[in-house]
Amino acid sequence: MEITTTIVGAGVVGLAVAAELSKTHKGVLILERNPAFGQETSSRNSEVIHAGIYYDRDSKKAKLCVEGNRLLYRLCEQRRIPHRRCGKLIVATEKDEEAILATIQDRARENGVEALEMLSARQIKALEPNVKACAALFSSSTGIIHSHRLMRHYAARAYENGAQLVPHTTVSRVEKQDDARYRVHVVYPDGQTDSFASRWIVNCAGLESDRIAASMGIDIDACGYRLHYWKGEYFSLDVPRGFIRHLVYPVPQANHVGLGVHATIDLSDRVKLGPNATYLPDRTLDYTVNAQARQSFYEAACRYLPGIGVDQLHPEMTGIRPKLQKPGDPARDFIIAEESSKGFPGVINLIGIESPGLTASHAIARHVASLMAERE
Ligand SMILES: Cc1cc2nc3c(=O)[nH]c(=O)nc-3n(C[C@H](O)[C@H](O)[C@H](O)COP(=O)(O)OP(=O)(O)OC[C@H]3O[C@@H](n4cnc5c(N)ncnc54)[C@H](O)[C@@H]3O)c2cc1C
Structure with missing residues (x-):
């Protein structure tokens, strides 16, 4: 398979992005450091489908939560993903x-x-x-969802569309090449290393997403990306x-x-x-x-x-x-950015995807697809 798009991280967001992008893109690869998808934050949360109540007006959190809430209920009903609109x-x-x-x-x-x-x-x-x-x-409009079944749904759609999920694979760094592509360096559990080229990088690495951005050469302190x-x-x-x-x-x-x-x-x-x-x-x-x-x-x-x-x-x-907030700081919004302006065209960083990231997962995936469409 010729790799065009590398998604780092198979949590709920990486899987949703893979399901969405693989509808229109060939050569989508999802790399996950754990033995299976969804073993970090995506399986350690309240499993609440949030309504979008508290977030700052016009923030990504507000917009993607309200849209994500609607999309998620529709998906759950169509695909029989266990959920309850309990209020x-x-x-x-x-x-x-x-x-x-x-x-x-x-x-x-x-x-x-x-x-x-x-x-x-x-x-x-x-x-x-x-x-x-x-x-x-x-x-x-607040409810609850079976988060693992949601992730299984996204993984199955991605797989049906030809995307590949590779577990046990840690991305150690992403290096910009001269030909508008990126070299993705990986390390396996036995210490062996490998690398390959990819046109698009979608950084959905959750707790490690700032470090992946830093490995590319982005100054995460100057950009406010440090987690x-x-x-x-x-x-x-x-x-x-x-x-x-x-x-x-x-x-x-x-x-x-x-x-x-x-x-x-x-x-x-x-x-x-x-x-x-x-x-x-x-x-x-x-x-x-x-x-x-x-x-x-x-x-x-x-x-x-x-x-x-x-x-x-x-x-x-x-x-x-x-x-993105340290003690004493005000709340921060999600970062979902195509990085051409920083000299990294084709890189999409998703950083600080805390709550309501589960609720917003489908809406985030659509947003990422639209950022890519603008660049193509
Ligand atoms: C306590 C708590 C409660 C929450 N409650 C809710 C809620 O009720 N409703 C809601 O909507 N949201 C909730 N959230 C937020 C929600 O869980 C997250 O927004 C969402 O799970 C983020 O998904 P993700 O895919 O971005 O991250 P993750 O699930 O962390 O996935 C990232 C993946 O990247 C992988 N990875 C990391 N580094 C590398 C690397 N170098 N190479 C390869 N793979 C790598 C990790 O192993 C992981 O699988 C809650 C969060 C917490 C912590």
Whole structure:
């Protein structure tokens, strides 16, 4: 196969991009360092189909989340990917949080999220008897998805279209050649190395995407591409089936790096609490759950789930957010850039694809295809 397009990384975004590009491009190759696709952030998240509520107006996060939400539900229905449009409550537990709910509603409407309703304490009780709140914003277009089945779908479409996924293959660097092509250097688990040429490079390497960009010769500090890792831990909540039927989120704190410890359900109705947000200054892939955090999770969740006990919380799992934001910084948008202006035509860097990257995956893939079409 003559390689025209190399996608670095087979997470949900790399796979979605492969499924989309392989419709029109021959010679699409996806390189993945792990033994199989989707073993990093794409399988370590809340599996929520976000509505697009919180993001800055006109940001890529807002646009691609709102579009991605619509595309994902359509895809799930057409291709029978397990999902549920369960809806989400953002709850105010103190009177002074009600004004914040109104601000969130305004922001969401600016982003094009219409399916929102303000609920009173009585309406909340009727909907969720175990939730205590004085008001809530109800988002009916928020849902949950089986993320592995989604990735399997993208991988199967890519494969049917002739793309090849090569696991156990780490991209060590990408080198610009003189002939408007790139030399991709790879290393295998036994230490053997290889290289090949490719016209297009789509960098979907998640937690390593800034390092891949740096290997090309891009100054990631000058461009604002350097990533910072933020660990997010989850605890499962041992409660009877049906304890909650919607996702329940607190009002987000100003400048917080996450959305606050929330309660999510999965497709088998298990409840988990999380994620919290801990900065990892040395960028280690630390996937342990600190059992000592149980008390702080309990204190965060019992504000809106007063009936739970600390003994019902059990360490569950961890994901690591690839953020462009370091401690003290404001939130940053996704970077999805064709790099001609930096002297790298044919390179598309996707950096800082944190939440809502799963929701936005299909929309991101279309966006990448349109950036490539503009250059062709
Ligand atoms: C705690 C947490 C909760 C989240 N919750 C949600 C949610 O509910 N809803 C939502 O929409 N989003 C959520 N997200 C965000 C979402 O999970 C990510 O945006 C999405 O999974 C990113 O996918 P990706 O393909 O870019 O990255 P990844 O899944 O990290 O994939 C990148 C791939 O690149 C590979 N790779 C890296 N370097 C190399 C290399 N040098 N050579 C070859 N391969 C390489 C990796 O092995 C990996 O498989 C959450 C994220 C976290 C951390």
